[in-house]
Amino acid sequence: MTMTPSPFAPAAFPKLPPLRGFMMATAEAGVKYRGRTDLWVLRCDPSTQIAGVFTQNRCPGAPVDWSRKALSAKADGPRLVVVNSGTANVFSGQAGRDAVVETAQGAAKAFGGTAESVQIASTGVIGVALEAEKLTAQFGEMAERLTGDGWEAAARAIMTTDTYPKGASRTADIGGTNVTINGIAKGSGMIAPDMATMLAYIATDAAVDKDTLQTLLGELTGPTFNSVTVDSDTSTSDTLLLLASGAAENPDADLGDFRRALHEIMFDLSQQIVRDGEGISKLITVRVTGAVSDASAHVVAQSVANSPLVKTAVAGEDANWGRIIMAVGKAGEPAERDTLTIHIGPHCLASNGQPDALYREEMGEAYMKGAEIEFTIDLGLGDGAATVYTCDLTHAYIDINADYRS
């Protein structure tokens, strides 16, 4: 089927400069798609430190199992990342596990390094084993044309139902040395990340040790990738890697500014994912304040963001805040009808257990015609707060997903 681009597609892909320590190539391996790239190989300098988080789904794919182990495998020579789109190689049995091994071995042979440490990710249809030979057949030729300037091509090669490639870049200062961080991501449906999102790769020339990278990822995933949801469905392939080549040779100094830049990239990429949510016509921000804890606020915000009735009301430009009340109440977290306050944009809809006296239906109607809709829900119980980003539920979501495999 033809995809209509998301109305939130950026005008252009941002500039992602080459990063010292990282070379890459893409290719048309023909896994499933025709006439487009579907394979990306990233070769990182031997010094590169890698941290990662993976899906919490209990039925992960063979590539996720492999890559979890590969994070701590002994590695000599360059570190490799291999990503294909078209098949997720999930629930594909021994054939799928064999394909992962074959891919890793083929990559190490063509690009150098240790097969056991190759990071592999596959995204696409579940239940179809990867035909590894389609990838390995490309590796020799790809190794001949590695480039540092391939981030946009990489972002395109890993797309599935995405309607635009997703990338972000920032610079940061570590102890007087300037470092750069690039990130790319893909994801559009089956998005309710639990510790990670579909696929996201963030690379930097900074010198930061692996444990610190892992800690930073853990801290920053919550307010970024774990705070977006398209359809409440958690992928079996979610992978987020952070790779630091150390080529910038920065001193071992305060990482405050690096953390700031990393947070910005992760937030930016997660926003690009939700803004490309399958079938999106409106972006929805759900802010919850006044909860008994941040965790409780997050559960309530997710409950509102994932409610099909809230999402269809937004698609219909209906300020049907009764459904927000319903979704707050069904979350199971502490909430009191009579201390709730609900705003849409600047308009107070409801407070003290009843519709706000100053609210007029025309206010909501006008506001709901906008493309970006913000609900603010104050529970009036404590200091807990959280924000979750989602999209509306439209006919296009059903069109995309009723015949995804055909």
Place this chain on the structure above:
Amino acid sequence: MTMTPSPFAPAAFPKLPPLRGFMMATAEAGVKYRGRTDLWVLRCDPSTQIAGVFTQNRCPGAPVDWSRKALSAKADGPRLVVVNSGTANVFSGQAGRDAVVETAQGAAKAFGGTAESVQIASTGVIGVALEAEKLTAQFGEMAERLTGDGWEAAARAIMTTDTYPKGASRTADIGGTNVTINGIAKGSGMIAPDMATMLAYIATDAAVDKDTLQTLLGELTGPTFNSVTVDSDTSTSDTLLLLASGAAENPDADLGDFRRALHEIMFDLSQQIVRDGEGISKLITVRVTGAVSDASAHVVAQSVANSPLVKTAVAGEDANWGRIIMAVGKAGEPAERDTLTIHIGPHCLASNGQPDALYREEMGEAYMKGAEIEFTIDLGLGDGAATVYTCDLTHAYIDINADYRS
């Protein structure tokens, strides 16, 4: 908007005979709808024992708060049930609470009995206070034409987005005495009952004490109303009442057969609700076996039944079992990819962590064209089992809910 009848609508409303101890009337009160009834009053003999379960939503409506208390209120004279459709009288502040009191007082005045013990339920739009005078204005005239033969009319009066009225009747034997049970229900969207469903009223002429009725309701709600889901959204108005007039004067004997008949009615009504799920084109049965416990099986079955990606795949007649794997895995309950077995109807799709060797895509394609789709998921871990019933997610669901209030 015009509602297309569900393809699962029964050919005719079943026969619900008059029950000794129960008289009723319906009226066009004009709460919201025009040209149809929207008010039902049930007058029960003073001897009637009433048990009830209500929504677990943390933001229940004023009628739910009132009716919970009314269950244990001291009552003289006839017991009354008043139900309106059009507004749910939820999140309607003091005006909503006043409307409930006014309705109860008006009903007691017209039909007899104690205001504090009147069971009141409202269903429809949230955030609009009930105009009690629209109801009370009807009561006098309704009291003049009470009938025992009004069950179908009652089932029609309480409908909202329902495309057909829902009723069921059974007989049972208690110690040699024949008793009858009638039930009616409404519900079509915002259906993910938590202890009860939208609105369901079950009446019997049997003599059974209140505590026993309450125990039976509690035991039987799990495998019936709490095992259907349309859209994962839990209503703020869910109410299920069981009323026993005692007019059959059965002895205090074994209730095994009564329990069997009650279970059948509750199952029948809950099936009628899911078969009228908003926008339904296919009925989906999700059977989970081999879980570590029944509770765990229920969570997994709900996760599959509520997955938008599973539901849209069924709407598209796509045997996309990869999404079932995903939904099993995201449930968070113990599950092992390599011990899972998945059937659609009679066809084994996947076992031992891979697609089944004998499965051909044509088998799934042919099966998915049917109207009733059954997924059987064996987790291969223990003896826990549960079944959840749901419907697919179609364009019609979005049509219905994007402009529900207009």
